[in-house]
Amino acid sequence: MDERDDTVETVDSVLAALSDPRRRQLLDLLAEQGEATATTLAERLPVSRQAVVKHLATLDAAGLVSVTRVGREVRYAIRTAGVNATAQWMAALADDWDRRLAKIKRVAEAAERDSRSPRHD
Template sequence: MPEVAPVEIFGALADESRWQILVRLGTEPASASTLATELPISRQAIAKHLKILTDAGLVTATRAGREIRYEAAGSELSRLARHLDTVARGWDRRLAGIKKAAERD
């Protein structure tokens, strides 16, 4: 699967329902039917959200008999965390520079 751009990943995470699904799948794999019983989201909406999360590389799907089990994709989440860490370090450097300049004046 090709690497998904961070902006696409953030787009997938911008929906509260998808965020709830991803957090739930971070604890253990589940089928769409199981998610529908645990979350206040219809089965049809869960399926649409799972497709978006899967396309963004945040969720993987594995067939287990007649059921498809979904789980959070740890490697993609780790890659996203590294991107965020890079942004945070840059922001911290800029703030330190502003503080240093302010203290000089």
């Protein structure tokens, strides 16, 4: 697997993980708190601790959170690498669309100018 395949796989897993609003809420909470346990996060959401753990596992698999074990306690924190790769991919996609739309605009404006100019037949 080459670097491009790795990037596509990362972007796919990040977008899939971020598609769920509850997982986005968990990331927001971790951004506020820096590091938290599943129990602490579950106290702030209207879901069970087990549901939070499942969502955190998905975020971990996508590379969006890190997991640290301290004794019996499991702490979660945000990892930015997956988000950064996805943001770069989205920026490149946006740049490509900006170029395409600018070209369409130039062609349309040229056609409009040509239609207004007098014809010498």
